[in-house]
Amino acid sequence: MGQANNKGYLEQTETIKTMIQTCIQCGTCTASCPNIEFMDITPRHMWRLLLMDHVDALFLSKSFIMCSSCYYCTLRCPRGLELTNAMSLLKQTASKLKLKQFQRSSLFYKAFLDSVKKHGRVKEIEFMTHFFISMKNPMIPFGFAPLGLKLMLKGKVRPEFPSGGSGKLTALFKKVAELEE
């Protein structure tokens, strides 16, 4: 991958590599993962690839995206490694690199955080609208339509259009971005 020279990419994967340095390849993480049938490579294999610096293969895989943060692997790893956090760091890296297979989740999270930045709290319908717009795929909302409609009928979400104005948490978000540069 051409992006392999990206500085952030290497720094991040170096951090994750340090986190899983003492992996003994026992496979407990793989055996514990509820999403394993949707992964193309197993968590144990991912850590091996990372330790051997085969980072490209890692980011071609979709495995880490399937992680639903259940914390079973973290709980059970005999070496006490923070594997769920390692998965999150991989998601962060993929998001920063704008990797294609992560785009859908990444846009979903971005729309969510934009809503938080603006209002301090989440307005669910607004962030869904943002999500659909940024996916630029008019067919996608239909997949969500039944649930969205159910929630609207229950009065749990109100149809609203994204509002402008300066955000409630803009200063915090800005400072975080500054410190993370």
Next chain:
Amino acid sequence: MKYLYYPGCSLEGTSLEYDISTKILLEAVDVQLEEIEDWTCCGATAAESQSHLLSYVLPARNLALAEKMNSERQILVPCSACYLNLKKVEEVIKKDKDLLGKINAVLAEEDLVLKGDVIVKHLLDVLSNDVDIEKIKEISQNKMSGLVIAPYYGCQCLRPFTVFDDPEDPHSMDELIRATGAQPFEWDMGAQCCGASNTSTKPEAGMALVGRILKSAKGADAILTVCPMCQMNLESSQKKISHKEGIDLEIPVLFLPQFLGLAMGKTQNDVRLDLNLSDTGKLIKARV
């Protein structure tokens, strides 16, 4: 007994019934709540997949606000995702002073300071350890006897911080269910994952996990949850999954305080059963 209260975004929107039933139940067992002033979103699962520092700053802001209130030192949180995010900050700043420094550098933008002297508690922790269970027994008078109820815990109130229950084989809800006269359903899915936000971003994977849980719940009269995300996932696609699997997997799903409230004589309207997405009719006909 009194706690600071962090409801979180879901309890203001899609899980309003969790907020209402929590308050009504706690009042009935003499627990007072004081909402954290000007609280904001904890970052949910979004922040951690976007920025490391932000995933600490968003919950930390709320802890700092709680400290500033100079009131109770314990925060009660009903949402498991919010609970974990707030707990994570409480735990990590005990050890990582460097991170605490960074968090405070950001919070300074709002003239807030995080010291780290508040304790974050899940609603289930408070109900099973702090509240006097005899009171629930006394008021409910075995109203729910004959029912078999499946306690569903999900992940984030149990792991990675093992504070009040066994993270693999949890049982803290059993006594609460028995206190109403009902029996806890024996199953091994109580601590399994509901798919979390995969149900929105990767529906196929999310639905597979929900399907597994619903199938295992066959034989129970209802499932109880303690998290808005779990509740939404277990309730919202029952018809679709039943259709796909070719068996009827529909089952009432209630938030724990909705069930306890009903057992203690609150009305369907009091605990806002009208807001549940699953069909709670069967349960109501059976008991309420």
